[in-house]
Amino acid sequence: MFFNLDAEGSNSPSKSRSFKEVLSGASSSGDIFPNVQQSIFNGVPAVLLSDEEVLKLASPFQFTLVGKFGLRRPNLDAIRNFFSSLKLMSFYSVGLLDARHVAIQLSNDLDYSRVFARCSYFIHNCQMRVLKWTPFFDIKEESPIVPIWISFPNLRLHFFNSKVLNALGSIFGRPLQTDQATSSRTRPSVARVLVEVVISKKHPKEIWVGSKAYGYLQKAEFEKVPDFCNHCKYMVMPLWTVLNFIRT
CATH class of the missing domain: 3.30.70 (Alpha-Beta Plaits)
Known part of the structure; x- marks a missing residue:
């Protein structure tokens, strides 16, 4: 199950639960229950949370990265097999964000540093650039x-x-x-x-x-x-980066 860090070594499917069960506190899964206010903001219906609550909800994703592909992307099984070949130290999970982006959930600082430090990988001849995930990550932009x-x-x-x-x-x-x-x-x-x-x-x-x-x-x-272009919010990858990863 994507982002279920307690699922390591287990093949049993997670039981589906209703919102009533979850919000009643009947689960011991460690879910965070923020203070949520329904309102109107900028003329549209809104679900409002404080900045502190947003950061608290984001804390389980502190070791999350985003893989961004260019014109082509391998299928998800190929991407997962690639990460399996890296022999990471602890549990990880990979899932699609959209057609070009995958979320890479890692579970410790060493694996996070190792994957992020490389910046770019080639999977089945498709370049995957590694971006930092933050609570404000937008797939239409790139993190600086x-x-x-x-x-x-x-x-x-x-x-x-x-x-x-x-x-x-x-x-x-x-x-x-x-x-x-x-x-x-x-x-x-x-x-x-x-x-x-x-x-x-x-x-x-x-x-x-x-x-x-x-x-x-x-x-x-x-x-x-x-x-990095502050106007378009995209990185300009220098030629040495591309050539280096083609060689390796």
Whole structure:
């Protein structure tokens, strides 16, 4: 069942329930019951929820991504078989959003980072670009939130620390992971952090690191940032991205 994270290892169909059963609290499935107000908004009937309630409803989907296909899309079984071949660590689910988009529900941060970091895959010779899902995702647009490797060249050795690296990444967005050489401290010339970055915004190129008295200006370098059109809300994929994934 799509998005049923409790269904791992079970082939039994879910029992259909009426709205009366669900809303009476007869289920222990962990459903969230928001405060809902029926009203009129902008001249049309409306179901109104607070911003807090919307975010609460979205919380079970924190590891959700969207796969977007171009002119062609393989059938759903082929897409699911592809994800099976990735040997992900935990339960996942794939379902259609529309003819060009699939929702990819993952269940942990490591699988999420691994799938999102690649940005694009080819499935049966059809390119699938990976987009971030948010509560405000619109299939008619593309999210400007993209995983970007940020390098910190000549970061001082004592700052190769997980809390410091997380803080450095957090200046630009949500840190996902460091690369192996950074975490093992085997490449002291540069630290690299993968960060979810809003590429439609400007970001600083230098950061002050350390105490006010003994700190220094640390450079931050963004690697391979795609262009994003703020007018049409679409990414412009550079040629190097397409050629790289054709080769691999």
